[in-house]
Each structure stands twice: as C-alpha cells, then as structure tokens.
Amino acid sequence: MTEEFGLFSRLVRATEENWRAYTRHEFVLRLAAGNLPEACFRRYLVQDYLFLIHFARAWGLAIYKSDTLAEMRLAQRLVAATLDVEIGLHVDFCRGWGLSEAAMAAEPEAPATIAYTRFVLDRGVAGDRLDLEVSLAPCIIGYAVIGAERMADPGTQLDGNRYREWLEMYAGAEYQKLAHEAKAALDDQFARRGGEGRFASLAANFGLASRLEAEFWQMGLDAKR
Amino acid sequence: MTEEFGLFSRLVRATEENWRAYTRHEFVLRLAAGNLPEACFRRYLVQDYLFLIHFARAWGLAIYKSDTLAEMRLAQRLVAATLDVEIGLHVDFCRGWGLSEAAMAAEPEAPATIAYTRFVLDRGVAGDRLDLEVSLAPCIIGYAVIGAERMADPGTQLDGNRYREWLEMYAGAEYQKLAHEAKAALDDQFARRGGEGRFASLAANFGLASRLEAEFWQMGLDAKR
C-alpha cells in the first residue's frame, strides 16, 4: 500500500483542521523561525520529560495487549527506545538547557500533559491495541511530519537557531524511519483488527489526540507570560 | 439482518466442532435425559455460583469499555440482572438442592471455573468490548441454544426429571429474549467495531471460550467419580 492510502493518511485527511492546528501551531512555527522565547521551550522540555514516562507506560500496555510475539517485540522495542535511549537523550539535551533530571521530575505535571497522556492510556485500556496506536500516532508520527515540514519550509531559519538540534533530530533519517515503521504498524493493525465500521471512531480519537497535542504546544507557549 | 447471517451464527459455523462438544456435552444430554448423577449437578451449581461473580465483573468492565450511554445502559442492565436477580434466583434454586449461599461462597473455585472466567476477563481487558462480548457469547447465548435444543429433542425426558426446572428456565421465553438481544448487540458491535479482518481472531476466541465451557460441564461430570 502506498502511504497515501494508508490508515495514517486517511486519519489526517479526516481531521485536517485539528491536524493543521497541531502540526503548524505557533509554538512550532516560532521554534522553526528561531524566535520562540526560551521560557516556552524550557516549559515544553520539562513537561515532555514527564510525558515520556507515560509514553513508556503506553508501550508497556501494548505488550500486554499483544496477540503475537511479533507484536510484543515491536512494543518492547518502543519501551526500550523510550526508557533506554529517549529519556537519556532528553535528559542530556535538557542539561544543555540548564534543566537537571531531578528538577524536571519534581515539577508538577501540567493539565495539558495529564490530559493527553491519560487520554491515550484510557483509549488503550478501554479499546484495543489499534485504538492505542491510533491515539499515539499524532505524537510518534506527528513529530516526524513536523520535523520534515519545517525543514522544507523556506520560513525556517536554521542559522543561529537555538532550536536547530531539535528540528534536525525529528527531521533526521533515524526518526523518520521510526515514524515510517509506526505507519506500517498502523496499517497492519487496521488490516487485522479494523474495518470500515471502525474508521469514524478511530478518526474521532485521532482528532482529539491531535487537539490535545496542540494544547500541549499551547501550554509551552503560555509560559512566555 | 436475519439471525442466520448474524455474527453469532457465523461464529458457530466457524467453530462447529467446539460448539457441538460444548452444547451437546454428555453433562447436558444426561441432564435432559434425567439421569445425570445429582453429585454432578450439585458440583455444577456451586461452581456456577462462583462463576456468576466474575460474570457480573465482566459486565462492570463492559460499562467502563462503553463509548455511548446506550452501550453503558445495556451493560448496566446485565450487571443488575446478575447481581439483583440471577444470583438471588440461583441461591434460591440451590437451597432447594441443599446448598446454602455461605457454603457455596466458601468452596474453592475449580480450575475450569477460573480458566473460563479469567479468559473472558482477559479478552475483555486486552481487547475491546467486541472481544469481551464474543467471549461471553457461548455462555449467554449458548445456554439459550442448549435449552431450546434439548426441549426440541425427543430424547429429552421431562416427566419426573429432577432437572426440568433448569431446562425450562433456559428454554423459556424470558431467557430466549435475553439471548436474542445479546445476538443483536453482537451485530451492533461488529458493525461499529468489527470488519472482516477481525473475524478469524474473534472466531478463535469464540471457539476457545466454547472449549472452556465444555471443560466446565466436564468438571461437573467428573464429580460422579
């Protein structure tokens, strides 16, 4: 299946307004332009650290929700990627921004962080693994779309941009590959557990998850006040 | 949709051997013939009491798994039917067989009881509400099929049959109506959450649930030794 006809593309097309509000949020555009206030980015970094803990929990849940060893191993790779690699990279990256892990761990979770993470976990528990992966897609795949779109945008300013590293990470080949695999996993789940009857409900979840991701950017942006 | 083309009928046709082994198990045939040893029936009654507790838990889980108020209310009716009516009727019925509620509650759960109930709950948590309802179908709808088939069978002996009340309860209009509604609910779930891709996995769950129901009868039958 070409990506254009895959489940992810269909979900984006069905919820385009939410999708654009999330992927082209002012936070993202200013980050790419290099004029996002640092307080906003720091706020985002701290909450993203707290987010990652629940992201790892979501993939732990996916292990439990697996029907086959292959499915389990896919979810296990994402738990490991999060706990063994991403959290470490994030902590290193944040140290460069003057944020220690202890300080981030002591910070209260913002309502926007709670809303998105617990929404995903609830869809994952109440629904099945397809519901879980669809709710996570705006995060995993969305960051790859954001990275690629910003890199292709003439308005993006890389020279002297404090956020360049962040952009290059999500636009980079490694992350793009991970997002590509996540799309293929969605198609696989939809083939085995989906059906047209489910599309409306999956699109509603996907749209709401995108809306909550936009709220997450907004929470970062609000730190400038 | 005529029942013949409904999800339930398709599941039965896809797992016919398991289905027959369950619905025409020696326990059932001897119960209908009136020559099932009483010790077997008593064993069944006690374990069925313990079963009902987890059956009510399963419908509580379905409330949590609901997407709409209508779905919630359907599940709530089955919780209420179990906790407010069925357990009471079962306790009354068992008293007639010399079994007190306290004595039944103190009895250890048989492995066959644990296997079926926890299998259903696991499918219900790991999967979605369709998985849950499909796993419960051999119980809810199966008992109506068993009741109706035995009543229509010339080999069934009602006169002087100690188990007549049991047969008449499940063959009766009230229980048949409940089973009919459960079939309609399955079709509704399959329309909204199903799709042909899921059929193989649903049939596997349905077949395994029927096999575990057959083991439940066997556990009763083994009490004669």
Next chain:
Amino acid sequence: MTEEFGLFSRLVRATEENWRAYTRHEFVLRLAAGNLPEACFRRYLVQDYLFLIHFARAWGLAIYKSDTLAEMRLAQRLVAATLDVEIGLHVDFCRGWGLSEAAMAAEPEAPATIAYTRFVLDRGVAGDRLDLEVSLAPCIIGYAVIGAERMADPGTQLDGNRYREWLEMYAGAEYQKLAHEAKAALDDQFARRGGEGRFASLAANFGLASRLEAEFWQMGLDAKR
C-alpha cells in the same frame, strides 16, 4: 472511627493548599454570592454532563475491581445513581438553563474535563480500587463539603441567587448522606487494602485530583472572557 480520624480527613489535612484552592475556588464563591456570570455556569453544566459519562465508567470499573459481592453492589449503586438518576436530573436542570441534552452531547470535551476524568480512570486501572476511590473522593465528597461550607458562610446569598438550587442540592441531606457513605467506604478500603506505607502515594493522588477539580472550576470561570 470518628470522621476526623478517617482517611478522608487525613487526605485533606495532607494536601490542604490544593484542597482549599479547589473547594474555595472563585467559581464556587461567586456562585454562592450569586454573581457568577451565567456563561460560566453554563460552560460548567455542559462539561459536567460530559464528566458524568466518565464518572459512570469509573464505577463500572469499580465493579470489575471488586473482591466481594458487597463491594460490587456498592459500585453498582453508584453506576445506577449516575445513569438512572443524576444524568436525568442534570439534563432536566440544564433544560431550565436552555441547554438540551443533544447540544451538550455534541460539545467537545474541554481539556480540563479530559484531564480529571482520565486521570481518575488511569489511577483506577493502574492501581487498585482504593486508588480509584481516593481519586474520586474530591468529586463525590468534595461537592458535599462545598455545599455545606457555602451554606454555613455568611457571605452566601440565597435570596434571588440563580444558583440556589445547585447549592441546596449538594448541601441537602440526601447528598450529604451519599458523601458520608463514601467516606465510610474509603475507611473500609483503607483497612482492607491500605497501610501507612500507601498514605504518601494516596495523598499525592488526592492532591492532584483536587488540583484537577480546581482546573475544572477555572475552565468554567474562563468562559466569562
């Protein structure tokens, strides 16, 4: 046990700042003074309708999480109170404020509604029934505290107050009794499943739940803009 030494009172004392910020939130004080803008109250009413659906799901989850028939029946009563009584009363009440059920059901859930409801459900699934009931306590018991405190406050203005009915409902004997039973249920859970080692974690959940309830009021208040 006198209430003062019960689990609920200990949780309040351990998280007093959050508790006060929630129970004496500007939304509540202005509602009692009768000068809360109607747009704020309407916003609250709509989101509270959406909240109730997840509240019923939480008590369905509690049925599944029960160890005894007595526990199941307690949870079942709260499902029934929500689905059979509260939602109906709420819909009637809202009609008086010009809000139809269809209009409320079509409204998107606010992030504050998602944050609190899904936080509760996540605590309930990831933890045990004690975690679930502690996370729900700021809602169930908190509304009774708010009602009683406002009625006892000389600053409260009942004459000509558009919100009088709301205050009288939560301050009334029936709701106070329900809150009293919820406190007793918490003590029972803590005796059977608790222990001092759990107190810190329970207090953290209770405090966070109260913070999310305060955000819920704030979401209502923000509608005045």
Next chain:
Amino acid sequence: MTEEFGLFSRLVRATEENWRAYTRHEFVLRLAAGNLPEACFRRYLVQDYLFLIHFARAWGLAIYKSDTLAEMRLAQRLVAATLDVEIGLHVDFCRGWGLSEAAMAAEPEAPATIAYTRFVLDRGVAGDRLDLEVSLAPCIIGYAVIGAERMADPGTQLDGNRYREWLEMYAGAEYQKLAHEAKAALDDQFARRGGEGRFASLAANFGLASRLEAEFWQMGLDAKR
C-alpha cells in the same frame, strides 16, 4: 530484612499446604529422580512455551502499572529476559527434545495453562502491582525453591538423569539471583503499597496461584495416560 521475615516467606508460611503440594508435586519428584515419563516432560515443555507468552504480557502490564522509572526498568528487564532470552533458550532446549517452535505455537493451550496465566493477569489488572507480583511469585521464586530443594535432596538422581539440565538451570546461581531479586522487589512493594490489612488477601492470591501451579504439573503428569 532477613529473608525469613520477608513477605515471600510469610506468604509461604501462611499457605504451607498449597505450597508443598506445588513445590513437591509428584511431577517434580519424579523429574528429580529421573523417572518421569518423557511424554509428561514434553507436554510440560509445550505448555510452558505457551505460558511464557502470557508471562511476558504480565511484565508488560507491570510496566504500565509502574509509578517510578525504577519500577518500570525492573519490569522492562523481565520482559526482555523473557522475550529476548528465556523464550529463545526454551525453544533451543525444546528442539533437543524434538519439539519445534512452530509445533509448540500450534498446540492448543491446556485449561491448566489458561487458568494460571489468566488468573495472574486478572489479579494484575484488577489489583495493583503488588497483587500482580504476588501472583507471579509462585512461578518466579517457586522454580528457584524447587531447583534448590531438589539439588539438596538425597533422593535426587543426577547421573544419567535426562532432566538434569533443567534442574541445574533453576538451581544455578543465575536463576537463584533472579529469584532473590524478585523477593526483594516484593518487600519493596509491600513497604510502599502494602500493610497488614492486605496480608490475608495477598496470601489468598498466593495460595491460589500455587494451587494453579500444582495443576500445571498435574497437567504434565496426566500426559502419561
């Protein structure tokens, strides 16, 4: 805390009859004596392969149920140990007994396998992480106890014993260390989430889990017929 006063030792003492019936089951004694029929061992090997899949699911669930990164990493290690090491070793070992992975995966799960695995998962979902770890303890720690006890028993026959490798694996330093860590994790959970009020319920779960483990041996033994 010395192990003697740890939670595991207390659970064993509270359920001694079940514990002995499990750890000194005829299957185990004959395996140590070297006169267990091979058909019994093969039956056990196949079902143990199916068991491991749900064992990995249980540790995935524990990741989801974690409150801290440390807890998550502990559970993640056990997922990895199962999916990356144990299943592989088991498959290699079984190949030596003429059993291919495909053949084992195609085998239906025995009711005894379903009963124990789904019981554990249900305790894990309905309860909290302490309930989950207590239900898994007869498996993880029990195998270490069985290995050590058999090696210390003069009745054990190592020379020419076809099952020697199995005994040496569980009696070996590596597995004993894993069991030792599992005991420490239980004590840690009990300190943070336990309390004397929970002991009776935890002991009931532990005793039932041990009973279901004994049924698992019995299922193997029954293959000789």
